[in-house]
Amino acid sequence: MTFDELARHPGPASAFFLERETRGDADARDALLAKMAERLAAMRDSVDRGLTNDAKSRTGMVGWNAKGLHQAADLLDAPLLKRVQAYAMAVNEENARMGRIVAAPTAGSAGTLPGALFGVADHLGRSDEELILPLITAAGFGEIISETMFIAGASGGCGAEIGPSASMAAAAITELLGGDAHAAVHAGSLALMNTIGLVCDPVGGYVEVPCVSRNAFYSVHAVAAAQLALAGLESFIPPDEVVGAMASVGRMLPPELRETGEGGVADTPTGRRIALEMAK
Amino acid sequence: MGLLDVLGPVMVGPSSSHTAGACRLALLARHARLTPPSRAELTLHGSFAKTARGHGTELALVAGLLGMMPDDPRLPEAHDHAAAAGLQVVFRTADLGDVHPNTVRIRTEGGPDGATEEVALTGSSLGGGLVRVFDVDGFRVEFRGGLHTLLVRHHDQPGVIARVARVLADDASNIATLHCARKERGGEAMMSVEIDRRLSQPALDYLAHLPYVHWMRMLPEVLSGDPPPAGPHDDGPAPARAGRIAGRDTGDGRDAPSAGGEEGAP
Structure with missing residues (x-):
């Protein structure tokens, strides 16, 4: 399955993925949509819990950021921005507290898709039911990317986690706002291209710093990618080639920057202190 | 995927x-x-x-x-x-x-x-x-938990794979992947078979009683999020050959770490 194949499909991207996965079997289609609705509900639940819970994570590094932002004054007069960021952090703070979340596509990057998708939907007054097909599209984008590279910080750094999650979110929003498969492919590609090279450097090995704030940043990034693609901007590098570049750069990263907690912000005096304290 | x-x-x-x-x-x-x-x-x-x-x-x-x-x-x-x-x-x-x-x-x-x-x-x-x-147990296998997996440790002799495949076919169990490896000719071998649905109890019982089958397990799929059968193997094959199901030395043949590469961790 390639992005090139998908981009040539008329209509929304979700129709392409649904047909591919269920082969015209109506029962299989209903079952898949029902399962997706369950996943969506579990995602929504994790956002809701994260926005109201300000208990610290086990390390004490995160836990109160989502609620804090959600209740803060909107000084920028940008409610969409604030909402997307708060939702994304809500999921990752729940994750850091060992709460129940939906990996999308991983747990460390679990906030980006719900942050962006629910953030936009709530901002525009769209119902959760309208998000099921965009969610299918998001999953399909993750599947295409995973055919080239294992989606894991250990295999390709954060670019192989937050990259796919932002790409999936950008495609889902594009579909929610009426974009066809072609537009979704370019949204996803733009999002992915601009995450290449990000390192995976969790402080102390905990999925907290920089992961929680990173999801806030890249959920906004996904919304931006959708906006560009919906306005007709395209990825100059063909999307399948962008995936190849992402995988290639990921493999070039030294092990220290691939989820070992031995490089980047993890390998700072403060990062090392936290690692030592938590090992006690 | x-x-x-x-x-x-x-x-x-x-x-x-x-x-x-x-x-x-x-x-x-x-x-x-x-x-x-x-x-x-x-x-x-x-x-x-x-x-x-x-x-x-x-x-x-x-x-x-x-x-x-x-x-x-x-x-x-x-x-x-x-x-x-x-x-x-x-x-x-x-x-x-x-x-x-x-x-x-x-x-x-x-x-x-x-x-x-x-x-x-x-x-x-x-x-x-x-x-x-x-x-x-030191044998090469290949499975991913997305399907039901049948593990069979058996004597390495002609016809075992065909026998197992026949039993699966008669049980209408479609084989998705099949991997076999032995440690030495005429010694013990292991096969891992990923199938689309769990084998029926009679088929499991039959396989477990074949004289050249030394050990067998039916592993459930673990990816869907649906709970596996309550109490692993409560409904699985009876340990008819308890003596042979019991443990044995697994020291040879595995991808062992280099000596000295280990460090104790609490």
């Missing part, structure tokens, strides 16, 4: 590879036994070894050994549940060689009422909660 594998698993945090994937590997190790283990030794490699504590990997592995799914709310308290269940767990770190960075070897032994069942399983967490098991 299907769409639901990408948007999932639904899981207790914090890491799909280091928590959910680890839990699933341990769950498979649990299902490779007839009885709950009383002791487990878990050898962590690579990123698993370096960041296990931070990602809750140890908790997830213990939870899986207790039969918990990745979204089980009891997962964060897995150590307490292990103590209550009489499961003693030891963690070690080692270089397991040229394997995926998130790899664990899970050796379980003991059992209720002095049972001596012993099984060692080695697998990797590939990312996003997906897993791959490539070694059982």
Whole structure:
């Protein structure tokens, strides 16, 4: 399955993925949509819990950021921005507290898709039911990317986690706002291209710093990618080639920057202190 | 990989590879036994070894050994549940060689009422909660937990694979993948067969009673999020050949870490 194949499909991207996965079997289609609705509900639940819970994570590094932002004054007069960021952090703070979340596509990057998708939907007054097909599209984008590279910080750094999650979110929003498969492919590609090279450097090995704030940043990034693609901007590098570049750069990263907690912000005096304290 | 594998698993945090994937590997190790283990030794490699504590990997592995799914709310308290269940767990770190960075070897032994069942399983967490098991008791195997897996350890002689395939065909079990490996000609061999649905009980009973079948397990799929059969193997093949199901030395033939590569971990 390639992005090139998908981009040539008329209509929304979700129709392409649904047909591919269920082969015209109506029962299989209903079952898949029902399962997706369950996943969506579990995602929504994790956002809701994260926005109201300000208990610290086990390390004490995160836990109160989502609620804090959600209740803060909107000084920028940008409610969409604030909402997307708060939702994304809500999921990752729940994750850091060992709460129940939906990996999308991983747990460390679990906030980006719900942050962006629910953030936009709530901002525009769209119902959760309208998000099921965009969610299918998001999953399909993750599947295409995973055919080239294992989606894991250990295999390709954060670019192989937050990259796919932002790409999936950008495609889902594009579909929610009426974009066809072609537009979704370019949204996803733009999002992915601009995450290449990000390192995976969790402080102390905990999925907290920089992961929680990173999801806030890249959920906004996904919304931006959708906006560009919906306005007709395209990825100059063909999307399948962008995936190849992402995988290639990921493999070039030294092990220290691939989820070992031995490089980047993890390998700072403060990062090392936290690692030592938590090992006690 | 299907769409639901990408948007999932639904899981207790914090890491799909280091928590959910680890839990699933341990769950498979649990299902490779007839009885709950009383002791487990878990050898962590690579990123698993370096960041296990931070990602809750140890908790997830213990939870899986207790039969918990990745979204089980009891997962964060897995150590307490292990103590209550009489499961003693030891963690070690080692270089397991040229394997995926998130790899664990899970050796379980003991059992209720002095049972001596012993099984060692080695697998990797590939990312996003997906897993791959490539070694059982020192034999090369190949399965990913997305389908039901039949493991058969047998005498290496002509016709065994054909016999097993025939029984599966008669049971209308479609084979998705089949992997066979032996340690030496005429010695013991292991096959791992991924099938679309669980074998029927008569078919399992029949296979278990074949004279050249030394050990057999039917592992459930663990990726869908649907709970596996309650109490692993309560409805599985009866340990008709208890003496042969019992543990044996697994020291030879495995991808052993280099001597001195191991360091104890609390």
